[in-house]
Each structure stands twice: as C-alpha cells, then as structure tokens.
Amino acid sequence: MAVLLSFLVSGLGQLYCGRPGRALLLVVVTVLLVPLVYLPTLVDRQAYGHFSWIFLALVALVIMRLYVMVDAWLVARHTGALRLRWYNRWYIYAGIALIGSALGLVTPFHSYSIPSASMAPALLPGDFVLTKPYWSDSRKPLVGDIAIVKHDGTFFVKRIVAVGGDRVQMIGGRLTINGVALPRDMVGNLRFNDVDMTLYRESLPDGRNYRIMELSDHEFLDDTAAFTVPLASYFVLGDNRDNSRDSRVMKEFGYMPAESMVARVLVVWWAKDWGRIGTTPE
Structure with missing residues (x-):
C-alpha cells in the first residue's frame, strides 16, 4: 500500500507509514524538480530544442519517483504494524492528491x-x-x-x-x-x-x-x-x-x-x- 500511494503522489506512502517529516522532505524535493522540465520555455519557447536539458530533467524526475517508491517500501518494512494516526484517513489522502496534482506531485506528464x-x-x-x-x-x-x-x-x-x-x-x-x-x-x-x-x-x-x-x-x-x-x-x-x-x-x-x-x-x-x-x- 505504501508503494502504491507513493506512486500516485510523492511522499504519500511515507505519510501512510507515520513519517510526516520524511514525507514533507520528499514533497519539497519533488516540487523543486518538476519545474526543471518547464524552465526552458519560461525563457525561450524553443529552448526544448536542447535535448540534453529535457533528457536530464526527465531522468531526474524518474529517478526521484523510483527513489520515493523504494523508500516507502523500506520504511513500511521497518515500521511493522501500523498505528493509525489522525491523518491516516482516506479523505486526508484524497485532499493531498488534489493538492499534489496542482503542485505537480502527481505524475504531470x-x-x-x-x-x-x-x-x-x-x-x-x-x-x-x-x-x-x-x-x-x-x-x-x-x-x-x-x-x-x-x-x-x-x-x-x-x-x-x-x-x-x-x-x-x-x-x-x-x-x-x-x-x-x-x-x-x-x-x-x-x-x-x-x-x-x-x-x-x-x-x-x-x-x-x-x-x-x-x-x-x-x-x-x-x-x-x-x-x-x-x-x-x-x-x-x-x-x-x-x-x-x-x-x-x-x-x-x-x-x-x-x-x-x-x-x-x-x-x-x-x-x-x-x-x-x-x-x-x-
């Protein structure tokens, strides 16, 4: 479940495992990475012609998403039995997913x-x-x-x-x-x-x-x-x-x-x- 949640939204699997601080850190890193793909067009619409930029930015996003999923799996293994907290509710996850879609935490491409x-x-x-x-x-x-x-x-x-x-x-x-x-x-x-x-x-x-x-x-x-x-x-x-x-x-x-x-x-x-x-x- 933690891996699936992290696939949908970066950091959500860590939150599910009771690691809100870790989840927040991964959210911040993801938010900083997403604009790398768009940055060239803010300066020059044709800047995407530089293949190296788009390639490196996408590779960074893919690696980050894989890292978040693997990290969620490792955290879930070491956590053991989960004790549900106030934020472990479906409507909390749904709200985070909606906010995440606006911020680009949900896979935006x-x-x-x-x-x-x-x-x-x-x-x-x-x-x-x-x-x-x-x-x-x-x-x-x-x-x-x-x-x-x-x-x-x-x-x-x-x-x-x-x-x-x-x-x-x-x-x-x-x-x-x-x-x-x-x-x-x-x-x-x-x-x-x-x-x-x-x-x-x-x-x-x-x-x-x-x-x-x-x-x-x-x-x-x-x-x-x-x-x-x-x-x-x-x-x-x-x-x-x-x-x-x-x-x-x-x-x-x-x-x-x-x-x-x-x-x-x-x-x-x-x-x-x-x-x-x-x-x-x-």
Whole structure:
C-alpha cells in the first residue's frame, strides 16, 4: 500500500507509514524538480530544442519517483504494524492528491505516439510526444495549442484554431476566423510521402505562427460552410490540411467540447529522425 500511494503522489506512502517529516522532505524535493522540465520555455519557447536539458530533467524526475517508491517500501518494512494516526484517513489522502496534482506531485506528464501524418510537418508518424494534461495545467486550452483530444473513445492530435463564439470557414484553402483570412506566407515546396506539397507559415491574430502543408487550395475541405463554434467548445484542424479528419468534417468529428480536450503537447521526446528529439513543435 505504501508503494502504491507513493506512486500516485510523492511522499504519500511515507505519510501512510507515520513519517510526516520524511514525507514533507520528499514533497519539497519533488516540487523543486518538476519545474526543471518547464524552465526552458519560461525563457525561450524553443529552448526544448536542447535535448540534453529535457533528457536530464526527465531522468531526474524518474529517478526521484523510483527513489520515493523504494523508500516507502523500506520504511513500511521497518515500521511493522501500523498505528493509525489522525491523518491516516482516506479523505486526508484524497485532499493531498488534489493538492499534489496542482503542485505537480502527481505524475504531470503523459506520453502519446503519433500514428498519422495529419499534423505534419510539426509532428510525424512514429513521433512520441510528452504532454501536459489540461486537468493539471494552470491554464485552459488556447488557440494555437497542439492538443490531444478524445473523440468517440479515440485519441487524436490536432491544433486549436478557434474557441467558443468564433466563426470559422475555409475559403479557397485559406483559414478564415471571424471574417478575416489568416495571413499565410509561402515557405517552400516539400516532397512528403512521394507527394509534392507546399509549405506555408500561417499566423494567428495573436501573432503566434506555425507551418502548414497543402496539396493545393482546391481539395475537398478547402471550401466549407461557415461554422460558429459553440460556447465551451473548440475548433481543431490538422496542420496537414488536405490529409486530416478534423472539425471541418461535422458528421464524423465536429466541434470539440471542453471535456474532450485532454492535454497540450510539450515536446517530441522520441523520433525516427534523432535530430528532432527534444524539439518543441511550433
């Protein structure tokens, strides 16, 4: 039981064994380690490109979590029969778990594999990404986020392009938000999966920009009806605009309600191209 509790929340197993001081020490160390993974992005969004930093930070977190679990097991062995104290109550543990999720004591990262090319060129098939669940995040999903979404029991990765109240339409391959076509600059051409594609850099109203791929501006989903996003919902697209099933396909996909937004993508932690390991998708 002590090991299981320590797996869920750092230090909780030690508290269960009647070692509150030890539990507090492990909590403090964990709280200090967690920000190491986020620190680069506070200075520079592209700082995750330094693979050594993300690798060392994650290794430190994994080692710390393993140490906490092993320590809980050793403490439980030496403690013997437990004498329940006032804090050995389920509601105390539940409260600590809730606080721990806010502080990052509960494992704050999830990993997903990318199975398709719908988010190319930002994410490629075979990539593994590290994500921050929105339930443990300090902010809501934002326009521009690359997000893991859950639809009909299946996880997808898409980019948020609009939120509740926005009007969205594709006109001649151009993404239009609230009647204004987003600026789009041609970057170059790309041979992708034996198909000639055109790369563009698309800019959001807040200045954030990212690359998208187009086969042409005359494909099936390049001209759509106008969609008004319901409140507490999101409109998501794939960056590979002519090879993505997304919110443009209303009958099969449609708007994403807030409860379908699972996590935002932070970093590529593994890729077939080693040069992309540790990079932050735009």
